[in-house]
Amino acid sequence: MSFMVNRVLIIGLGLIGGSLAKALKKKKFAKIVAGYDRNPDDLQQGLDLGIIDEGFSDLAEVVATADIVVLAVPVKATENVLAAIKPYLSPATVITDVGSTKANVILAAQTVFGTVPDKFIPGHPIAGSEKSGVAAADENLFAKHKIILTPLPESDESATRLIARMWQSTGAEVLQMGVERHDEVLAATSHLPHILAFSLVDTLAKEQDSREIFRYAAGGFRDFTRIAASDPTMWHDVCVANKQEILNQIDNFTDGLATLRQAIVASDSQSMLGIFTRAKSAREHFSKMLTGTAYSQNSHKSQVTFHVHSAAPLLGRIRVPGDKSISHRAVMLGALAEGITHISGFLESEDSLATVQAFRDMGVVIEGPHQGRVKIYGVGLQGLYPPPGPLYLGNSGTSLRLLSGLLAAQAFDSQLLGDNSLSKRPMERVAEPLRKMGASIQTSEGGGAPVVIQGGQQLSAIEYQMPVASAQVKSCLLLAGLYATGQTRIQQPAITRDHTERMLQNFGVQLTIEDDAVTIASGQVLKATSIEIPADISSAAFFIVAAAINPGSDLVIEQVGVNPSRSGVLKILGLMGADLTLENPGMLSGEPVADIHVRYAPLRGITIPDELVSVAIDEFPVIFVAAAAAQGVTCLSGVSELRYKESDRIEAMQEGLLRMGIDVTVKGDNILICGGVLQGAKVSSYDDHRIAMAFAVAGTIANSEVVIEACSHVATSFPEFVDVAQKAGIRINKEET
Ligand SMILES: O=C(O)C1=C[C@@H](OP(=O)(O)O)[C@@H](O)[C@H](O)C1
Numbered sequence: 001m002s003f004m005v006n007r008v009l010i011i012g013l014g015l016i017g018g019s020l021a022k023a024l025k026k027k028k029f030a031k032i033v034a035g036y037d038r039n040p041d042d043l044q045q046g047l048d049l050g051i052i053d054e055g056f057s058d059l060a061e062v063v064a065t066a067d068i069v070v071l072a073v074p075v076k077a078t079e080n081v082l083a084a085i086k087p088y089l090s091p092a093t094v095i096t097d098v099g100s101t102k103a104n105v106i107l108a109a110q111t112v113f114g115t116v117p118d119k120f121i122p123g124h125p126i127a128g129s130e131k132s133g134v135a136a137a138d139e140n141l142f143a144k145h146k147i148i149l150t151p152l153p154e155s156d157e158s159a160t161r162l163i164a165r166m167w168q169s170t171g172a173e174v175l176q177m178g179v180e181r182h183d184e185v186l187a188a189t190s191h192l193p194h195i196l197a198f199s200l201v202d203t204l205a206k207e208q209d210s211r212e213i214f215r216y217a218a219g220g221f222r223d224f225t226r227i228a229a230s231d232p233t234m235w236h237d238v239c240v241a242n243k244q245e246i247l248n249q250i251d252n253f254t255d256g257l258a259t260l261r262q263a264i265v266a267s268d269s270q271s272m273l274g275i276f277t278r279a280k281s282a283r284e285h286f287s288k289m290l291t292g293t294a295y296s297q298n299s300h301k302s303q304v305t306f307h308v309h310s311a312a313p314l315l316g317r318i319r320v321p322g323d324k325s326i327s328h329r330a331v332m333l334g335a336l337a338e339g340i341t342h343i344s345g346f347l348e349s350e351d352s353l354a355t356v357q358a359f360r361d362m363g364v365v366i367e368g369p370h371q372g373r374v375k376i377y378g379v380g381l382q383g384l385y386p387p388p389g390p391l392y393l394g395n396s397g398t399s400l401r402l403l404s405g406l407l408a409a410q411a412f413d414s415q416l417l418g419d420n421s422l423s424k425r426p427m428e429r430v431a432e433p434l435r436k437m438g439a440s441i442q443t444s445e446g447g448g449a450p451v452v453i454q455g456g457q458q459l460s461a462i463e464y465q466m467p468v469a470s471a472q473v474k475s476c477l478l479l480a481g482l483y484a485t486g487q488t489r490i491q492q493p494a495i496t497r498d499h500t501e502r503m504l505q506n507f508g509v510q511l512t513i514e515d516d517a518v519t520i521a522s523g524q525v526l527k528a529t530s531i532e533i534p535a536d537i538s539s540a541a542f543f544i545v546a547a548a549i550n551p552g553s554d555l556v557i558e559q560v561g562v563n564p565s566r567s568g569v570l571k572i573l574g575l576m577g578a579d580l581t582l583e584n585p586g587m588l589s590g591e592p593v594a595d596i597h598v599r600y601a602p603l604r605g606i607t608i609p610d611e612l613v614s615v616a617i618d619e620f621p622v623i624f625v626a627a628a629a630a631q632g633v634t635c636l637s638g639v640s641e642l643r644y645k646e647s648d649r650i651e652a653m654q655e656g657l658l659r660m661g662i663d664v665t666v667k668g669d670n671i672l673i674c675g676g677v678l679q680g681a682k683v684s685s686y687d688d689h690r691i692a693m694a695f696a697v698a699g700t701i702a703n704s705e706v707v708i709e710a711c712s713h714v715a716t717s718f719p720e721f722v723d724v725a726q727k728a729g730i731r732i733n734k735e736e737t
């Protein structure tokens with residue numbers, strides 16, 4: 001490290017002080033790491049173990065020469081230690097501490113110095129262990145842990161930066177927050193759990209047959225009570241120091257426990273399941289937030305790269321997972337219905353799980369998903385609760401836009417957030433008509449997320465002519481229309497998927513449906529029902545195209561949704577000469593389904609009819625691949641909406657196909673793709689699931705390996721893609737780093 005402090009003095013060589021000394025020495029943060037402890041044995045042990053360079057039993061000798069003094073002593077000793085070092089401090093010395101409460105540390109500094117010195121930067125490492133003492137010092141104790149600094153408005157900024165740099169050198173992540181907020185947050189997340197652990201063990205230990213009980217204590221007891229072995233004096237001091245915040249949290253917890261007790265007394269299964277399912281999903285949600293991972297099990301934030309080699313023919317029968325658009329709607333309407341809705345075929349992907357989480361955050365009891373089955377205890381149109389914080393919708397445009405319509409009509413305020421990609425997508429297209437209905441809704445810079453909604457507005461019906469063909473805008477307004485006084489009529493410039501209309505009718509809602517418009521009246525009640533979700537044609541499309549372009553293929557994809565407002569891809573491929581037949585037709589919860597049978601046949605370039613664009617909107621990435629594999633030129637126009645998806649899908653496909661040696665010309669709204677021989681290349685998915693999967697299909701006919709980078713987002717819509725692709729005969733491997 002180029003930057004080096006001369007001398008750091010650590011006062012108190014316990015677990016935290018010793019670990020900090022060890023880490024600072026290892027990272028060469030200071031030329032000299034000095035230690036002071038009033039216990040000579042600890043000091044000697046620190047020297048013997050090489051944890052400190054110099055040991056002092058007299059503060060006068062060392063304080064004046066230290067650049068940084070760290071108080072690693074119990075919180076209640078802070079005042080005495082500050083008083084002891086005060087006479088020797090030089091004006092340049094920066095002081096910090098490691099206490100787990102902050103208001104009383106500030107008070108101690110005020111008592112000793114009159115006002116808090118501007119070079120005193122209070123800090124708290126959120127790291128520890130049930131072990132104590134210098135012998136347990138661990139140089140990695142702080143790595144990847146959070147350190148909270150609570151500087152005051154008058155604190156010296158360069159002193160704050162220095163302390164931040166000191167902690168960063170140990171591998172920790174440094175955050176800043178206000179003193180009060182720190183004490184409140186820590187009371188909830190650290191102090192209360194410790195108190196509960198101590199109290200539970202103490203209560204059980206007092207029972208007569210405690211020996212007998214503890215003999216049978218299994219994992220649950222051990223997990224819950226590990227922290228009851230922590231240092232009693234330290235926890236005594238914390239309880240004294242953060243008394244009021246801790247009492248607030250104990251009261252809060254006591255209320256929660258009383259509610260659960262009452263549910264058990266009354267054998268109230270719905271309340272018990274509500275508490276347990278909410279807690280389970282919140283725990284999973286938080287763990288994922290904390291580890292930076294995602295909603296579904298087989299997705300995480302690691303870098304995922306696909307490697308694809310040209311395929312043998314695709315043969316046999318496969319199933320692809322449930323429809324994403326319908327899965328979202330089933331959860332939303334199930335939650336708003338009266339009674340219990342049972343769903344099967346639910347898509348367990350990041351996007352649809354984000355919708356589930358949002359409704360759980362609003363108090364809806366949802367069991368599952370378990371093997372595609374979800375049980376929703378509907379709360380009725382007026383039964384949602386205010387969420388405890390912003391609703392995080394990940395990568396999912398459908399969740400954010402549809403929920404905007406619903407939330408604009410609620411009595412409570414809400415805020416909708418998404419990942420980087422979602423934050424860039426246009427949200428004014430829903431905010432603008434919702435404002436016309438009387439909603440109070442703001443989008444962020446550039447018209448994107450976060451979207452902030454003030455509840456408590458009575459919406460009124462409007463007649464709205466949508467400027468863009470968007471099922472999300474239409475569905476958003478239909479949901480708002482359930483609450484708006486009067487009849488909301490939405491007119492669309494082209495056909496868009498009508499799953500919301502079909503599903504509302506399944507839930508008993510009356511609509512007036514015309515060729516290009518739909519009207520909904522408020523005052524209706526949704527009645528719980530059972531929904532079977534067909535396989536997603538947007539996921540099936542990758543295999544339809546892969547089979548269509550690989551000689552010898554003969555593949556059946558079972559029970560796929562073939563709703564005419566979704567199945568433009570079949571028509572487009574048909575016009576290109578693909579050999580497709582629909583077998584075994586039927587209906588699933590108001591949606592037409594069929595087995596799609598694809599056999600290889602040479603494709604030819606065509607001009608894609610304008611009216612097929614909006615009914616094949618998500619399939620264009622893979623349609624581009626079909627065009628690249630076809631003989632001749634494919635022309636299309638009117639697809640500018642593709643620029644507003646998870647990536648700019650026109651740019652992403654053009655770039656990748658050009659790398660693969662395919663001529664793609666984009667002039668304004670016109671796109672020309674010249675079929676040719678696809679070459680092996682390295683391409684990026686731009687974190688867009690459909691781009692990743694489209695290039696995997698392109699790889700099946702490339703003349704050498706295709707490497708697709710940034711594929712973790714495939715879990716947005718199709719977490720099992722690689723497994724299904726391998727089963728169908730595609731030679732694809734997933735590399736995770
Ligand atoms: O309503 C829906 O479920 C969807 C509508 C389409 O978006 P737009 O409404 O923006 O066209 C589509 O691209 C998206 O994947 C899902």
Ligand SMILES: C=C(OP(=O)(O)O)C(=O)O
Binds near residue numbers: 395399690
């Ligand atoms: C555009 C898509 O989804 P959403 O708008 O829900 O993010 C998609 O799945 O291709």
